[in-house]
Amino acid sequence: MFVVILRALRAFIAVGVALAMCAQAQAVEFKTITIKVGYGPGGGYDQTSRLIARHFGRFLPGGPDIIVQNVPGGGSLKLTKMVLGSEPADGSVIASVSEAMSYAPVLDPQNANFDPLALQWIGSLVNEPAYCMTAKGSGIDTMDKFLQSDFLIGATGKSSVTYIFAALAKNGLKAKFKIVTGFDGTADIELAMQRGEIAGMCGVSSYNISGNRDTLNLIGTFGSGTAVGEAKLERFSDKIEDAKVREAAALIETTLQFHHPLVVPPGTPKETVEALRKGYMEMVRDPAFLADIGKLSEMTVNATSGEDISRLVSKQLNAGPDVFETARNLVK
Amino acid sequence: MDLILTAIVEMAQPFRMLMLVTGVFVGLVVGVVPGIGGLFAMALLIPMTYTMDAYAAFALLLGMGSVNTTSDTIPAILFGVPGSVGAAATVLDGHAMAKKGEAARAFGASYSASMIGGVFGALVLAAAIPVMRPLVLYLKTPDFFAICAFGLSIVAMLAGSQPLKGLAAAMFGMLASFVGIDKIAGIDRWTFGEIYLWDGLPVALVFLGLFGLPELASLLLRGSIQGNAERPTYAGMWQGIRDTLREWPLVLRCSTIGSLLGAVPGVGIAVLDWIAYGYASRRPGSGPKFGEGNVRGVIAPESANNAKEGGSLIPTIAFGVPGSASMSILLGAFVVHGLVPGPDMLGKNAALTMSMVFSIAVANIVGAVTCLVLTRPLARVAQVSAAILVPLVVTFIVVGAYQTNMSAFDFALVIGVGAVGMAMKELNWPRSAFSLGFVLGPSLENYFFLAYQISGWSWLAQPLVLILLGLAVVGVVRQTLSWIRARNPGGPLPPALPDLVAGATMTLLAFAALVTAATGFPFEAAIFPIITAGLLMVFSLVTTVQTTLRWRRRATPVLSARDGTPGEWSPVSEPTMKGNLAIIGLCLALAVLILLVGHLAATFIFVAGSITVLGTKSWRSPLMIAAAATAFVYSVFDMLASQPWPAPWLAGIGRFF
Secondary structure (H helix, E strand, O other), X not given: OHXXXXXXXXXXXXXXXXXXXXXXXXXXXXXXXXXXXOOOOOOHHHHXXXXXXXXXXXXXXXXXXXXXXXXXXXXXXXXXXXXXXXXOOOOOEEEEOOHHHHOHHHHOHHHOOOOHHHOEEEEEEEOOOEEEEEEHHHOOOOHHHHHHOOOEEEOOOOOOHHHHHHHHHHHHOOOOOEEEOOOOOHHHHHHHHHHOOOXXXXXXXXXXXXXXXXXXXXXXXXXXXXXXXXXXXXXXXXXXXXHHHHHHHHHHHHHHHHEEEEEEOOOOOHHHHHHHHHHHHHHOOOHHHHHHHHHOOOOOOOOEEHHHHHHHHHHHHOOOHHHHHHHHHHOO | OHHHHHHHHXXXXXXXXXXXXXXXXXXXXXXXXXXXXXHHHHHHHHHHHOOOOHHHHHHHHHHHHHHHHHHOHHHHHHHOOOOOHHHHHHHHHHHHHHHOOXXXXXXXXXHHHHHHHHHHHHHHHHHXXXXXXXXXXXXXXXHHHHHHHHHHHXXXXXXXXXXXXXXXXXXXXXXXXXXXXXXXXXXXXXXXXXXXXXXXXXXXXXXXXXXXXXXXXXXXXXXXXXXOOOOOOOHHHHHHHHHHHHOHHHHHHHHHHHHHHXXXXXXXXXXHHHHHHHHHHOXXXXXXXXXXXXXXXXXXXXXXXXXXXXXXXXXXXXXXOOOOHHHHHHHHHHHHOOOOOOHHHHOOOHHHHHHHHHHHHHHHHHHHHXXXXXXXXXXXXXXXXXXXXXXXXXXXXXXXXXXHHOOHHHHHHHHHHHXXXXXXXXXXOOHHHHHXXXXXXXXXXXXXXXXXXXXXXXXXXXXXHHHHHHHHHHHHHHHHHHHHHOOOOOOOOOOHHHHHHHHHHHHHHHHHHHHHHHHHOOHHHHHHHHHHHHHHHHHHHHHHHHHHHHHHHOOOOOOXXXXXXXXXXXXXXXXXXXXHHHHHHHHHHHHHHHHHHOHHHHHHHHHHHHHHHHOOOOOHHHHHHHHHHHHHHHHHXXXXXXXXXXXXXXXXXXXXX
């Protein structure tokens, strides 16, 4: 009896392997692709993914249809874990997750059981600095006042960029402001700023500034560079004196270089990943795509290639455990 | 005036009107089918609007969003299954009316109330245009907390004949709402390591299970929706419309509740529905008791939930702060069309804003009229045999539930909550109170901590906060006094022994929650759960003691036939265990089938199989009904909402051959 089962099993495996090899030998061609979004409908990740879904197919062999599905949970941690565990690794599923996933295991020991390096990065849309800003009415208009006055900064959840960068400025530079957590989104924080309940917020991108620039003070930046049309601002991490803290801050700032990334599961064949990466970089230069994304939030596309992201992530994760420890404390 | 004319001229273009009507029809379908909400449909429609002009785009989106709350009452009234979270309150009296053969009247009342409410909400939006920004800026974070606290005090109105159980149910609901990652400390509360629970229990699934499954069990036992009640007449519909017109003060008040609360971020449709319902229940009028088929219980939530669309656009337009979840998706459409929420929408783009008012109003009218036309065939469903209806409704509940997260947990949750709902229904724990606690819990906690972080305790002295909290206290005190006065209402009580077991279980559960919260969570994350669990423990302990005394005395007749109609606040008077088990069995069978062979094949096999098992004469009809059901599931869940479904297990095995 056992022998029969064993034989049957062996046959199955043989057939399976043969099938898998067949699939590999063929030139890469995509049929239908699902972009899974690690957030609920409506946010930036969802919107950009739906736009990408409209255009990406044109740049991939086989001209696949692309559909979007929301898989919200834990700020895209749920989807990241699915990508690392259960999603098919054949290019039929692409995931849009938070760039913060690249250091999630480092910052939160609870997540130590997954390896961001195993993710295959396809590319990202935005590479730009983040800001701290305050309402004009708050009177906090210079870096000195920002670091030395008593006031409130608004943030959403503790794992959000609005909290992480506020905490980085506060802990890294021993600033006196307090962070109020629990807002629903950046629009809520801006409304509270207009009501005068809080003074400002951190970790915001140029999108948050564009609508009402004349009512805001920009205080300083995280990451390098500056937004289009803005004067050069001081960078928070440059003001940190302790070298190790500065290194930890740089580690956290790295993710600003690959905002809104796409990833595919670890086992995805090399050819498939390459085809996706190539198509992605062609897409981000396409006038029709750029016109569409330009409508969305006046966002400036400044893409980072998948290869570059992988390099950045592995560099990020090469830092010593003491730097990780410092980074953890920095964003507590 | 010019503005209104411009908006009407702009909207009069055929393509824009076509989009509006298209939106309305999509919205009606989305509302009827449990599991697909307006939220999801909005996300699907947005990419289609990229190529349209802004007027057409918003006509489509708002047309869709405005009418889901009109059609979601159809399954609520007929089957007791809320088509979306906004219809849960309508289930109580609407379904009770259908059971009495008054489905057509309930439909007439609900659609006309929806229409008036929707138009009212649109007018509120129009009237708010000049004062919108100062209005929204006037309300501060503590005011939002006070509004939620006031909303929670409505629980007192929903507590029913055994008030302690009502209060306990509300606390139980609140406790359930704390499951997931908390927003202040960012730790996970009672998720047992499951990522599924991180974002909390999905409201749509909880309401489907809580209200839908228990009603199905009794439908199965009755044999058809209205049992032996007389044949529904078309005239019932006109009677319903007349009811709404006669109750115009109620309609206007509840529309006001809906549009104003709709403007408060964090107070969603699920909340304002119950508040309107609770408000109406204070004055039941001449009809039957609330929960037993009082038409006011249909009119109140229906006018409120349609009025919210206009209200929730206020903060969205004025500040880009979404007044509801679907508004946050609508914001995506703003940016796509190069619109910046804020002063521009009230100045430069005011004509567009006015066209939104127009779209909402017209959509509500078109939606309600369409539904009214469909009333006659729908009311006939009330006579169809349960052997056919139950499998179909189970299919929509289970497939709709699975659609939420495409995870086996969806099944477990909806069936588990369904079982809890059955027990609550049977043992007189009001599900309405549970629901209000469940939907308000997170906002209460969140606004409290925001207010506290921003201004310590000083916010308690703000005038609006004082007024609202004062009103809440007065309401609760008045209700308590009336309970004390009517010490022994003499209503029918559920059987003592299961009641005792339930009370004791709840006490233990509360104790366990209290201990885990106190020992495992950091202070900010623990305080609300501790208070809630503590109150739950006290309430359920007292209930348990009361029941024990009753059990020892064995004096009260367990079931009195004094009050024939079982409703939300009187326990069922017939043995229902068989029906409950049958429904849970059916759901489990379908869930397993879906996992094994996928949702389409499963629908076919399940519908054909269960109709045959439940009893029918011919062989042909089950197959035909199953085929039609499968085609419908395909067109809704695969074509309308095109999404990838997980590969069924059998297909996974089949791949090796």
